[in-house]
Amino acid sequence: MGNDMGAKRRVTIRDVAERAGVSMATASRALSGNHPVPTATRARVLRAARDLDYVANAHARALVGGGRKMAAVVVRQVTSPFYAQVAEGVEAEAADRGWLCVVGATGGDPQREMEFVQLMREEGARLVILVGGVVEDDAYRSRVAHYAQALDSSGGRLVLCGRPAPDPDIPALVVEFDNEAGARAITAHLLSAGHRRIVFLGGLPGNTALDARVAGYRAALAEHGLPRSAGRVVDCGLGRAAGLRAMTELLKETREFTAVFAGDDMVAAGALRAIADAGLSVPDDISVVGYNDIPLAEDFNPPLTTVRTPAEELGRAAVRIALRDPEQSGGNHHLLGTHIVVRRSVASPGAP
Amino acid sequence: MGNDMGAKRRVTIRDVAERAGVSMATASRALSGNHPVPTATRARVLRAARDLDYVANAHARALVGGGRKMAAVVVRQVTSPFYAQVAEGVEAEAADRGWLCVVGATGGDPQREMEFVQLMREEGARLVILVGGVVEDDAYRSRVAHYAQALDSSGGRLVLCGRPAPDPDIPALVVEFDNEAGARAITAHLLSAGHRRIVFLGGLPGNTALDARVAGYRAALAEHGLPRSAGRVVDCGLGRAAGLRAMTELLKETREFTAVFAGDDMVAAGALRAIADAGLSVPDDISVVGYNDIPLAEDFNPPLTTVRTPAEELGRAAVRIALRDPEQSGGNHHLLGTHIVVRRSVASPGAP
DNA sequence: CCACAGAGTGAAAACGCTTCCACTCCTCGT
DNA sequence: ACGAGGAGTGGAAGCGTTTTCACTCTGTGG
Structure with missing residues (x-):
């Protein structure tokens, strides 16, 4: 904790002004360009600043300027x-x-x-x-x-x-x-490939993003004339570990589905691994889609179909x-x- | 650019002091705890600060305090x-x-x-x-x-x-x-699996990290009694795209190698893809290792053997x-x- | 030749805070 | 009972800038 690293005195605008033979006001104007200053003077100030390796104090500047970007x-x-x-x-x-x-x-x-x-x-x-x-x-x-x-x-x-x-x-x-539109689109993609039993993996009730995706998923199912019971959402939350665990569990419980829609690509990564560990193949046995199109999604095994959100x-x-x-x-x-x-x-x- | 978002006057420590019926000095001491202040006074100040939703001005503080963490x-x-x-x-x-x-x-x-x-x-x-x-x-x-x-x-x-x-x-x-030790270790791993023709993909001459890895790679080869000519380094730089391109080229040129040591995991990702695109299999036809063990390396196809650098x-x-x-x-x-x-x-x- | 605009400049105020210094009370020890 | 010491407090200096205000010079039009 306590450790002050013995600082030397800082070069201030006053030093620059002195060296350039002008007042602080003029130095400030030359440096910040807020007010016109004759070229010769300006050059002298800039020169002095460089020689001294002057660095403006952002705090002082923000203090007087009232805020900062x-x-x-x-x-x-x-x-x-x-x-x-x-x-x-x-x-x-x-x-x-x-x-x-x-x-x-x-x-x-x-x-x-x-x-x-x-x-x-x-x-x-x-x-x-x-x-x-x-x-x-x-x-x-x-x-x-x-x-x-x-x-x-x-x-x-x-x-x-x-x-x-x-x-x-x-x-x-x-x-x-x-999110809803994106989820609907990719669910429709699964539907048009012939899938009818699609599980949504990675719900997180109350989470705005996931709830919207679930809504889109449900909407797509409904638009396709499927009963509400055709959908299933597993609320396992997010992250690779969650996806891995939940998918493993699901596989133990049932095989009554042909595709999984993962809440995001990290969940998909876990799901992919779980499916492989169970000796099944993607996409031959089960299709998987994700969400977000993270940079490495194309390097998954197999490369992941997903929805691109330009982050x-x-x-x-x-x-x-x-x-x-x-x-x-x-x-x-x-x-x-x-x-x-x-x-x-x-x-x-x-x-x- | 120009856009000042019409700010109102900010609550200062003077306002807090006034409301608590003390001086600025006391308010400051109560707030920052730099100097003991009786509990009752302290409480009054804290109360006033909360009521006013007082937020200290870090600039002023840094200005007088001479620096900041x-x-x-x-x-x-x-x-x-x-x-x-x-x-x-x-x-x-x-x-x-x-x-x-x-x-x-x-x-x-x-x-x-x-x-x-x-x-x-x-x-x-x-x-x-x-x-x-x-x-x-x-x-x-x-x-x-x-x-x-x-x-x-x-x-x-x-x-x-x-x-x-x-x-x-x-x-x-x-x-x-x-880097040198890490590279040597993973090269040794390849060597002990029986590989003799290993190419290093992703050199970047002058780059400290890569040069060290190349050195480790060469050292391992030498320790194993291989002539210097056994090693080959392809200077394609870093990044997935570079790895993909370089590996594709290499494959077109020769198949006289059984393993590739990628400069980092992103290069490995590109190499993996290039190998798959060429209709070859990892690791059956070619073995691949990476460097860094990025979080998704285990989701590559196949999961990547690599060296873990606890970033x-x-x-x-x-x-x-x-x-x-x-x-x-x-x-x-x-x-x-x-x-x-x-x-x-x-x-x-x-x-x- | 004079008033006057305007360019160039410096002194000083202001930004909000911490801390030094000085002052007033107390509480002890003797 | 009296001085020393200490706790509690406020006034004011000062941190490094920017900017306002006032001032001094030019040069210019009348």
Whole structure:
């Protein structure tokens, strides 16, 4: 803990001014370009700054300037391929506009989320981006309402990315994928390959993203004239480990299905492994589809048919929309489209 | 760009002090706990702060306090599984100590690297962590020397993570894996399975990490009594696409090898795909090993034998070492061990 | 030749906080 | 009973910038 690394005195703008033989005011103007300064003077100042290896103090600047260009993105964990892509998108778009971007991982712990958001408020973040589906309980709702209100009243902005707003009139922007449409499309794909008994693996009741996918799945089944009983959803949650476990269990219990729709690609990875471990083949015995099209999905065994959610674009869109004039057209709810990408994990049931 | 989101006046510590009926000094002491304050007073202040939803201004605090607990990680891209894990480790260890962690992506562009480091200096980062192997050219050497010197003279610290120091006496800490040992071990694994013609796919001359792996590979070959001509390294660089392309080319050119040692797991992913596309089987026709053991390596087809480099631990170690007393034992160069993890991508050549 | 615009500049205020210094009370020990 | 010491407190300095305001110079049109 305690460890100050004996700092030397920092070079300030006063030193630069002195060396250039001008006042601090002039030095500041030359450096920041906020006010015209004769070329000769300007050059002298710049020269002095370089000689001294002057580095402006962002704190002092932010203090007087009243705020700073900084965005915070909060995700469950940065090692999840999907979240990483969203974060990359945010980072890229922020960097393009000269904004600083800091990402925080909560591990799914509301406590850590609150601490991080608090910290970001202290740091003067003007944009806080909450990423990914969540289960919307009362605690969550009130937390988000508080974030939104607090940010809003200090000139900031909350954006919900990949999740809907829990309450239509909290002052937050939302940017998300049309999960229901995506799920419906890929379910239809399975249906048109001839599958009738499809299980949805990876439900997580209350989770906005998964519930929407389940809804899309059910809708596709219904549109195809199948009774509601034809659908089955296994609520095993997310992650490779969960998918592996749940699929193993399911296989022990029944073989009365020909395809599985995994809640996301990581669940699919686990399911694929479980099926292989059971001595079955994908897609010959069972077809599998996932969701998100993470970068390595095409390297699974077999390459996974899934729905592509342009994650990086989601991140970019979040900051782009948040940063444009609030009164500009476009409303505050944006839906991004998805499309399915066909690979080799789906075959017709009972085919060679 | 221009968009001020009309901020209202911020609640300051003066407001809190007023409401609690104390001076700013007392309020500050009660809030920060830097100086004892009677329980009753303290409670009044805390109460006032809560009522007002007071949020301290980190800039003002850092300005007077002279610095702040902030670490910066710079990686090529955050969506690379390996880098993501390192970043996660840094973030976790930093968070544990109450430090803020910001990660920047350079896309491999020195220009962006310099801008980011500059920005971090302005922000008062006391720890800058450069992650991953690089090719050490003169420009790089002078850049790093400058970073190290600048950080050092302002009480900060540069740590090189996953790469050696270009010059033994620049004031930087180094934490890296023993790439040579890891490469030697997995090459030995291939050798003991009976392989004699092993190609190293993914060299990148000048790149510290890859060069070390190539050295380990060559050393293992030599230790086994093989002539130097037995080894072959294809310098295709890194990334899945590079691996795919290079492997495809190689296969067209020759089949005079029974195993490939990919420079990292992403290259291996591409190689695996290329081999499958050529109608060959892994491991029956060709064995493949990778490097890093990224999270999804076990879901490749087939599950990849590779060497595990505990990436998250690398990140944690970087901050742990950087933050302990500089004069403490341990030196400033740390080597982390690796071990191979055997899965199913290796078989004996010519086996059933 | 004079008023006057405007360019160039510096002094100083302000941003919000922490901490040094000085002051006032108490509570002890003697 | 009296001085020393310490706890509790507030005033004010200072952190490094930017920006406002006021000032001094030019040069220009009348």
